[in-house]
Amino acid sequence: MEFLNGIRYSLQNSTQRLTQLNRFDRHFRLHSLMSGNQEVRIHDVWNSNVEEEFAKMRTLIEDYPFVAMDTEFPGVVATPLGTFKSKEDFNYQQVSCNVNMLKLIQVGFALVDEKGELPPTGDVWQFNFHFSLTDDMYSQESVEMLRAAGIDFNRLQNEGISMDIFGELLTTSGLIVDDRITWLTFSSGYDFGYLLKSITLGELPKEESQFFQFHRALFPRCYDIKLMLRMPGAFNTKLKGGLQEVADQLDVKRHGMRHQAGSDALLTAKTFFKIKQQFFSDNWDKVSRLVQGHLFGLGSSLSLSQSAHKLDDLDKEKEAIAVN
Secondary structure, three states, rough: OOOHHHHHHHHHHOHHHHHHHOOOOOOOOOOEEEEEEEEEEEEEEEEOOOHHHHHHHHHOOOOOEEEEEEEEEEOOOOOOOOOOHHHHHHHHHHHHHHHHOOOOEEEEEEEEOOOOOOOOOOOOEEEEEEEOOOOOOOOOHHHHHHHOOOOHHHHHHHHHHHHHHHHHHHHOOOOOOOOOEEEEEEHHHHHHHHHHHHOOOOOOOOOOHHHHHHHHHOOEEEEEHHHOOOOOOHHOOOOOOHHHHHHOOOOOOOOOOOHHHHHHHHHHHHHHHHHHHHHOOOOOOHHHHHHHOOOOOOHHHHHHHHHHHHHHHHHHHHHHHHHO
């Protein structure tokens, strides 16, 4: 846990540096879109303005403490071999193997309030990382998909953010190690794996249990939409597929380009609140206790839904007995 002690030290000594950033550089591109009556502005963040944009986010998190997050990375290039204790154990070994080998391309953050609403300025961020098609590993299929989505690999190589700078600023941003912040994700094993790697600047732990120990310390409150869909209520609707497919089935509209992290982060936020309202308005306290802190496909998440359905059946039996 030595690196967590270092994080706590960094948090205590970060305020002075960040408060000096009292102006915001405009060396970025804004994607202006409309969400209802509100304009959505997706900020492309590069090495030149990363400190200013983190400082801007820091001023918002007290009033907008729900952080929807998505990452774009260069695919999956390796599959672990051997004997595994469970499906989840295999999944974690695959996540850690690929995260350790590959580099992050984009991270998107959408900060919203308890109603799922953006700040009045409609700001959403996507951070663009240094990546070289010559020097770094990647899946050709994934890179072609990202290129088709508008990812500028030439600019990533020349103006992308270095991982150590991003990790330092994320550590001192106020977004981590704080249970007042709630992270919203969709099937987020890889997402949190890359964020953890950016903070530690080292490989992910070999043991899944240690990964979750770090995850709980850094991101104490989080919800994975993919896991929410396996809970009683939502499960019966048989919503399936990736984020875009689930959003389409719920009639949640996207703003921006698919497979760009800022747009995907905002769609994650909108989909989370739609699911919460539509399926769990009467029992969110119970459901949230079941899914909070779990990541779909890792840990005990694949057996968690079975336990939830058993509890739901037991509640129905109790209600039937009470009526009779």
